Amino acid sequence: MPRPGYQKKCGVSHPLSRRTLLKSMLGVGLSLQFVGAAGGATEELRKTRPQAGDSLVFSLGDRQGQLITLQDLPLGGPPVIAYPLEPATQTVRDGSRLNRVLLVHLVPEDLTEPTRTVAAEGIVGYSAICTHTGCDVSGWKAETKHFVCPCHASEYDPKDRARIVGGPAPRPLAALPLQVVDGNVTVAGPFSGQVGASQK
Numbered sequence: 001m002p003r004p005g006y007q008k009k010c011g012v013s014h015p016l017s018r019r020t021l022l023k024s025m026l027g028v029g030l031s032l033q034f035v036g037a038a039g040g041a042t043e044e045l046r047k048t049r050p051q052a053g054d055s056l057v058f059s060l061g062d063r064q065g066q067l068i069t070l071q072d073l074p075l076g077g078p079p080v081i082a083y084p085l086e087p088a089t090q091t092v093r094d095g096s097r098l099n100r101v102l103l104v105h106l107v108p109e110d111l112t113e114p115t116r117t118v119a120a121e122g123i124v125g126y127s128a129i130c131t132h133t134g135c136d137v138s139g140w141k142a143e144t145k146h147f148v149c150p151c152h153a154s155e156y157d158p159k160d161r162a163r164i165v166g167g168p169a170p171r172p173l174a175a176l177p178l179q180v181v182d183g184n185v186t187v188a189g190p191f192s193g194q195v196g197a198s199q200k
């Protein structure tokens with residue numbers, strides 16, 4: 001077994017030439033740089049807000065990471081929490097909780113006109129982050145079909161661009177325009193407003 005830095009020729013170990021060593025080291029360095037750059041690009045994609053053409057996948061549960069179809073969203077709710085999926089690299093944009101999206105399937109005729117412009121076959125999408133102090137809007141009032149934030153009881157109406165109907169939230173949830181492509185729920189455009197609680 002040749003010692004590190006040596007190569008075996010005709011049964012005899014010889015020191016590796018300086019040039020060979022330098023070339024190997026350079027090769028390793030470039031490969032590591034490449035891996036680092038690719039990792040950085042993936043991290044960037046994971047944090048980027050939803051883009052037109054993104055698919056939507058389950059964020060939690062047994063089907064985490066799987067595509068959400070029209071059939072997965074029962075008419076009348078409850079909502080499902082999704083993450084966008086960048087289709088070219090199949091990267092789930094789960095690097096920021098501000099990318100969480102509430103999806104709910106409602107009767108199209110119950111939606112206000114401005115809400116219909118961002119809906120797809122009755123499905124509406126909104127930021128899942130409360131505009132008050134940033135909790136996850138995880139509650140659902142089945143009788144009124146309102147989203148409810150469990151932290152301080154802010155309530156939003158998904159039939160009307162997530163208008164505030166109760167609680168301390170200062171502004172509606174940002175809407176995410178949707179379309180249905182081949183039965184899959186996909187993103188048609190960026191959030192219509194600012195997401196999260198810290199941005200004004």
Ligand code: FES
Nearest residue numbers: 130132133149152
């Ligand atoms: S964080 Fe949602 S109501 Fe306060």
